[in-house]
Amino acid sequence: MLEIGPGLGALTEPLLRRLNYLTAVEIDTDLQKYLAERPIAQGKLHLVAADALTLDYSQFGSQLRVVGNLPYNISTPLLLHLLRFASYIEDMHFMLQKEVVERMAAQPGTKAYGRLTVMLQYHCAVEHLFDVPPEAFDPQPKVDSAVVRLIPHRVSPFEIVSVAQLERLVASAFAMRRKTLNNNLKGIITVEQLSTLGIDGNKRPEQISIPEYVQLAKFISN
Template sequence: MLYIPFSSYIPKKSLGQNFLQDTKIINKIIHFIKPNHDHLLVEIGPGLAALTHLICNYVDYLVVIEIDKKLSDFLKKYSFSCKVLIYERNVLFFDFKKLFFQENQLLRVFGNIPYNISVQLIFHLIKFRHFIFDINFMVQKEVADRLMALPGNKCYGRLSIIAQCYYNIYFGFDISPNSFFPKPKVYSSFIKMIPKLNPLLPFNKMNILQYITSFAFKKRRKMIRNSLKGIFDENTLFLLNINPDLRAEDLSVQEYCKLSDFYFSKLHNLNPKFYKFIDNS
């Protein structure tokens, strides 16, 4: 286990703090990320710097984002082997676009993400996908399973569909609770997400996709002729070459995107100002 000289700090449950302390896992993470001195790495939630101080051996410059003032103060006093720029911010409101233009370089985002914000953060990063090269996150294993699930799988749902519209997602490895302090009650997984250059659905239609999937999966065992009847009639489903007898978990990501495209066009035809509204949402 890795010793970090800050034994007086008590992890905060409100921030979902479970600090990684297993050097074998840390080295496995570094090998998976493959950092290089030419890369601009951005770490979210460095905590007690267990990963931070070792990854500094591979880069010249590192950006970290930490919401906890006490930890931020600790990091500012820590002696790293590379230049470290520390932002004391809530990452859910952090402007990654601004950072990209400041550094004039694509960002490689990584971190041990608090489970209570992991899904929000993944969605938040979608709007910055043009400025991000890749995302390497440790998340709750259940979340990783949902992110990567395919149609027909019990884990397949709204998160799978929305994430797979905008990211190519790759599994790295699972991590035992024993690798953390304090020990979480669940296993974790390390994953890589690479923003798609040509996403399956433009970002300005993501709200429509969220709306449709919320209806579809509210009663996921119902046939979509019933679960989506308030949005699409059977003739429309046939027109889009989608079987109305399928259940929500049987439709592919591409089919949900097709439904979203159609509904978006329908709303625009009803109200030509709709494009302006949705683009600013």
């Protein structure tokens, strides 16, 4: 199991009581020293001094289980980085800002549905497990938190397309949420081509399903 951002060990120590071995990625040298000196860590905790946003997670082998109370300010880029290693990961459990979890698990046609939704659900089954109120923390944050589970698809429910192409397409589509697909994808695909694919270009990006985005990415790639 691998923990990202162990901090002062609020999650690390309960994990070490249940595990024989835990790898933890921590960039802060003071926190590394603090964790390494904890009695419960002796012989059981392997600290990796690295930036979780740039780390090559393939080095830890396959069937990796990833957990963490993720820093809210880097959660989106970190999640998108982890997707690059989805084939090495068995599952991921994170506590995040509730608003981010709602975006991750959103359905088309909702306000929370966006770029993060499409990219995560293309790679993983996403489940909003439960909420964590501010009073569970000391000091209390000003936002609600939630725990989410991500399980990478072993057999994708979608057509396989270029992930880079899908990322570019989705970023363009959601660049201006209040605009239509025709407007946001101008110069990428024509109104006529959208119509040929059976996709209504007058819809806003949050009204387009993941299979439709995959269909668009495949068409553009060809």
